[in-house]
Amino acid sequence: MTEMEILLDSLNGIYEKVPAFECRDGCSDCCGPVDWPPIEGYNIMQYLKKHDIEPRMTIIKGIEDLCPYWEGKCIIYPVRPLICRQYGVSDMHFLKCPHINPEWEMPLAEVKELNKELRLLDLAFRRVARVDATDLVRPPR
Ligand code: SF4
Ligand code: SF4
Numbered sequence: 001m002t003e004m005e006i007l008l009d010s011l012n013g014i015y016e017k018v019p020a021f022e023c024r025d026g027c028s029d030c031c032g033p034v035d036w037p038p039i040e041g042y043n044i045m046q047y048l049k050k051h052d053i054e055p056r057m058t059i060i061k062g063i064e065d066l067c068p069y070w071e072g073k074c075i076i077y078p079v080r081p082l083i084c085r086q087y088g089v090s091d092m093h094f095l096k097c098p099h100i101n102p103e104w105e106m107p108l109a110e111v112k113e114l115n116k117e118l119r120l121l122d123l124a125f126r127r128v129a130r131v132d133a134t135d136l137v138r139p140p141r
Contacts, residue, residue: 003128007121008043014117018085019106024099030088031067031074036081037118039125047079082118086111 001009036044048055053075056068069076074084088097090106 004125007039007125007128008046010121011039011043011118014082014114014121015085017110017114018082019089021088021100023088026072027099028066028070029098030084031070033065033067034081034083036083037122037125038129039118039122040079040081042125042129044076044079044081047076082114086114 045055047053067074069080074080086106087095088100090096090108090111092108092111095111
């Protein structure tokens with residue numbers, strides 16, 4: 001395994017720690033413009049290349065600004081970033097889903113721990129990739 005493969009494997013390890021749950025069909029209520037660190041941008045870029053999807057750099061204008069990867073469903077679902085996975089799994093006010101009330105909410109300490117793990121992994125990624133964060137595909141702020 002290359003260093004990069006090990007890093008991406010660790011990224012998936014972080015994702016696997018977030019409990020999965022069924023969203024409401026067709027719901028995009030939490031799919032506003034999101035930001036992600038370079039390692040997640042790289043992971044998404046690999047997926048886009050593999051599936052021949054153009055990187056989207058513009059916000060879809062609607063009643064509210066939507067994530068550019070929303071097309072009636074998330075078109076990068078397998079590689080969606082940590083923040084998207086955490087939404088709805090915690091009762092923290094900014095992560096609480098208005099529709100789903102899972103019984104297995106993650107305690108705040110666990111949410112913070114995962115975010116810390118991602119930050120550390122991203123630092124390692126930057127060293128290995130030697131890329132500027134701005135080189136990677138990111139949605140606009
Ligand atoms: S987490 Fe909640 S708000 Fe977000 S898409 Fe799923 S059902 Fe909708
Ligand atoms: S990446 Fe997917 S899940 Fe996350 S905000 Fe965009 S469309 Fe929604």
